[in-house]
Amino acid sequence: MRNFRIAPSILSANFAKLGEEVRAVIDAGADIIHFDVMDNHYVPNLTIGPMVCEAIRPITQAPIDVHLMVKPVDTLAAMFAKAGADIITFHPEASEHIDRTLGVIKEAGCKAGLVFNPATPLHYMDYVMDKLDMVLLMSVNPGFGGQKFIPGTLDKLREARRRIDEYTARTGREIWLEIDGGVKIDNIAEIAAAGADTFVAGSAIYNTPDYKATIDAMRAELAK
Ligand code: DX5
Numbered sequence: 001m002r003n004f005r006i007a008p009s010i011l012s013a014n015f016a017k018l019g020e021e022v023r024a025v026i027d028a029g030a031d032i033i034h035f036d037v038m039d040n041h042y043v044p045n046l047t048i049g050p051m052v053c054e055a056i057r058p059i060t061q062a063p064i065d066v067h068l069m070v071k072p073v074d075t076l077a078a079m080f081a082k083a084g085a086d087i088i089t090f091h092p093e094a095s096e097h098i099d100r101t102l103g104v105i106k107e108a109g110c111k112a113g114l115v116f117n118p119a120t121p122l123h124y125m126d127y128v129m130d131k132l133d134m135v136l137l138m139s140v141n142p143g144f145g146g147q148k149f150i151p152g153t154l155d156k157l158r159e160a161r162r163r164i165d166e167y168t169a170r171t172g173r174e175i176w177l178e179i180d181g182g183v184k185i186d187n188i189a190e191i192a193a194a195g196a197d198t199f200v201a202g203s204a205i206y207n208t209p210d211y212k213a214t215i216d217a218m219r220a221e222l223a224k
């Protein structure tokens with residue numbers, strides 16, 4: 001069985017007590033902190049920057065997974081690496097030079113990944129597999145938490161899983177396959193069966209009163 005990782009998105013956390021909210025999901029059994037960066041240019045919303053990443057860095061040993069929904073990418077990617085990010089992903093449409101941006105992230109010592117919107121073709125990964133540590137499929141259009149999972153993403157996940165497995169069999173290098181948007185207790189098993197190993201969940205965790213109960217329920221679904 002694959003290793004499954006749960007990555008709560010702090011987009012749905014209570015920002016008035018962000019540090020406590022980060023600690024709470026990790027204490028509740030989460031593996032990764034998903035950090036959504038929006039710029040009101042690439043996506044129609046505005047969130048948090050490197051200063052906030054730096055502020056939460058000392059709170060947990062867990063990897064901070066920075067999802068950049070920004071254009072341009074390179075300057076902010078380097079700033080997030082400095083601010084303590086472990087993984088940095090970006091949307092290929094937002095970078096003029098995808099290979100170069102991946103290089104900027106890797107040279108800064110972080111894991112790098114590409115994010116695919118629902119209608120973005122997977123071929124963007126074709127010539128850069130050796131630089132990818134993560135592939136992130138969006139199962140909603142980026143910009144907001146609390147949207148509904150787009151069912152067509154399941155076929156795309158199966159295709160991404162096939163490409164990654166073929167690559168790993170050939171090279172021995174692992175690439176994580178993350179899913180982001182509308183992940184809930186009642187669809188996580190189906191999403192895992194389609195190939196995801198890393199699950200972002202914002203509203204499904206932070207909008208519930210008992211984070212541990214929710215994360216436990218997700219893990220129980222994954223163990224089925
Ligand atoms: C959306 C963000 C997601 C968002 C997911 O653009 O990338 O990470 O927080 O939220 P939920 O889990 O509520 O769909």
Ligand code: ZN
Binds near residue numbers: 009035036180200
């Ligand atoms: Zn995200």
